[in-house]
Amino acid sequence: DQQVKQNSPSLSVQEGRISILNCDYTNSMFDYFLWYKKYPAEGPTFLISISSIKDKNEDGRFTVFLNKSAKHLSLHIVPSQPGDSAVYFCAASTLPGAGSYQLTFGKGTKLSVIP
Amino acid sequence: DTGVSQDPRHKITKRGQNVTFRCDPISEHNRLYWYRQTLGQGPEFLTYFQNEAQLEKSRLLSDRFSAERPKGSFSTLEIQRTEQGDSAMYLCASSLAQDRYGYTFGSGTRLTVV
Numbered sequence: 001d002q003q004v005k006q007n008s009p010s011l012s013v014q015e016g017r018i019s020i021l022n023c024d025y026t027n028s029m030f031d032y033f034l035w036y037k038k039y040p041a042e043g044p045t046f047l048i049s050i051s052s053i054k055d056k057n058e059d060g061r062f063t064v065f066l067n068k069s070a071k072h073l074s075l076h077i078v079p080s081q082p083g084d085s086a087v088y089f090c091a092a093s094t095l096p097g098a099g100s101y102q103l104t105f106g107k108g109t110k111l112s113v114i115p
Numbered sequence: 116d117t118g119v120s121q122d123p124r125h126k127i128t129k130r131g132q133n134v135t136f137r138c139d140p141i142s143e144h145n146r147l148y149w150y151r152q153t154l155g156q157g158p159e160f161l162t163y164f165q166n167e168a169q170l171e172k173s174r175l176l177s178d179r180f181s182a183e184r185p186k187g188s189f190s191t192l193e194i195q196r197t198e199q200g201d202s203a204m205y206l207c208a209s210s211l212a213q214d215r216y217g218y219t220f221g222s223g224t225r226l227t228v229v
Contacts, residue, residue, distance in 0.1 A: 004157070006157075041222065042222050043119070043208070043220030043221050044206075044218075044220050046218060046219075089157050089158070091157070101146070101148070101163050101170075103158075103218070104160070105158050106157050107156055107157050
């Protein structure tokens with residue numbers, strides 16, 4: 001059973017416009033959420049994260065929003081650039097006391113930014 | 116230090132053979148993780164080391180899989196009696212103890228079992 005779901009396998013956006021990537025989760029024990037970006041033939045690269053005590057975190061062109069009641073988070077990229085074209089993975093982790101350091105990943109969304 | 120290094124980048128093996136992959140983490144990172152990614156899926160956790168101690172293993176890590184991290188530096192992941200279902204990208208990542216989520220991933224080893 002997928003605990004982290006990215007229901008859109010792909011997304012195409014015009015350069016300069018906003019890209020919105022969505023992620024839903026089912027495990028209420030998740031307390032920390034991350035986004036990773038992956039280019040072909042490379043490992044995932046950490047992009048931005050958010051703790052469950054916050055509802056927004058911003059880093060330059062990237063903003064992550066968390067809606068705990070809906071178990072939903074989203075990544076906004078503004079403005080989108082062709083170099084942002086990659087696969088984006090949403091990931092989640094449980095509370096520190098649970099002793100687990102593993103990340104649970106979604107299946108990814110392939111973003112294509114069209115020049 | 117240029118990041119997490121994995122060797123080999125690609126491995127093609129016949130079903131039933133044993134394979135071993137190596138991961139060299141960032142030198143000051145004491146935590147090391149192995150993940151597996153199959154086509155169309157996100158990375159799936161396999162196992163985690165803090166220094167030389169293997170502290171967590173996924174149920175995905177069957178008895179044909181074994182991982183070691185002697186002396187708390189590099190790590191190896193061995194798959195015995197490979198099966199076609201083992202074909203995947205095997206990713207290694209490392210982090211500092213206090214940087215719980217600051218994983219740095221390597222570029223992975225792509226295994227193809229024929």
